[in-house]
Amino acid sequence: MKNIPGTENISYCKTDKVFKITKRINGNQKFLGSNKTLIGALMMKDWCKVNNWKKYPKSNTKSKEPYIRVRDKSSEGYRYSVAKVINGTEYTFGSYHSLEEAIVRRDYCVKNNWSFDLIPKDPFRFIEISLLSNGQLKYDVRHKENGTSVYYGRFDNFVDAMRERDLCERYNWDSEVLCNLDERMDNQTVYLNRIMV
Secondary structure, three states, X not given: OOOOOOOOOEEEEOOOOEEEEEEEEOOEEEEEEEEOOHHHHHHHHHHHHHOOOOOOOOOOEEOOOOOEEEOOOOOHHHOEEEEEEEOXXXXXXXXXXXXXXXXXXXXXXXXXXXOHHHOOOOOOOOEEEEEOOOOOEEEEEEEEEOOEEEEEEEEOOHHHHHXXXXXXXXXXXXXXXXXXXXXXXXOEEEEOOEEEO
């Protein structure tokens, strides 16, 4: 990804919709791993670099403790995940630094019958990363409505996209209410958090 500091050895594959980590070693291009998010790919690349450009190992291995998965090579804060398959889909109920913390969380989830209210909110929910042809990253806010993906804006940074997404959630993605939030600033219309000329 050109012109974006820190993203050397990372490219975006449009067909697979993943960020791939590669490195030219002894004249050959070596595939080291991929991730659906740029942040995940950056973390994987850092691990590969520290480990002399080894291929990033497969993660999500089971531990001896039920409902706990171990990501041996991930950052310490997310090493132990509490996860359960419900109706054919695996849900993560939190990630923790230590196995003891994960066990406490797992026991709490069991006690509360694995309530979906216990699932931490994904900070990337309803936000998609777009890589433009000029190498810039943009953050799109999209929400599925009646089987169709509805576009709510494009932002230069993740914080603005999160702010817009949170506002949309607060008003239950109601277009009429959201349109009433239009304001005028410096002769420009501000629709929620994005400036429209």
